[in-house]
Amino acid sequence: MVCLLGRNGVGKTTLLRSIIGLNKVSRGSVVFGSSDITHAPTYKRARYGIAYIPQGREIIPYLSVLDNLKLGFTARRQKSGKIPDEIFEFFPMLKQHLNRQGGLLSGGQQQQLAIARGLMCNPQVMLFDEPTEGIQPSIVQEIEATLRRINAEKGITVVVVEQKIDFARQLAQRFFIMEKGSIVAAGKTSELTDSLIHKYLTV
Secondary structure (H helix, E strand, C coil): CEEEECCCCCCHHHHHHHHHCCCCCCCCCCEECCEECCCCCHHHHHHHCEEEECCCCCCCCCCEHHHHHHHHHHHHCCCCCCCCHHHHHHCHHHHHCCCCEHHHCCHHHHHHHHHHHHHCCCCCEEEEECCCCCCCHHHHHHHHHHHHHHHHHHCCEEEEECCCHHHHHHHCCEEEEEECCEEEEEEEHHHCCHHHHHHHCCC
């Protein structure tokens, strides 16, 4: 698991959006495994195995929980099907609210729905943009535990953009710090020193 850190406006979200294909790459390339996907459309990147859970979750509020989950079938080249049992093993709350509109869920529940929708794509990599934003502390702990399970049990690579330093230190094995669109520091999370935090992350 990897955390991408940096002050606001340094390019963290732009990087994730460039990986998934929502932003055009002006220089360099995007390579996934042995495939150059720089010019591939977003839906093809999803089929390669990249899931994106955006900042603010961006579930569709007027669709039910079930219909939000079914959107994940499109990345599997399916139009419909049964929701895998493992989705509800990770998020039992969702099974209780399948017919409820997504917009009526709490912030923490919407985040769980967004993660579950990403899992529906059967990804190899999941990109999370500030998954703890606007979430109460008790739910933050649940999200941390869920990301650990996703990584450990399914072998999915987890990449997290995060502002909460403590959350990043607890969750990730490695970190990268961005400054003005470039990576300026990287290493094991145990090497994320107070001096690096003061230099690149404090406001």
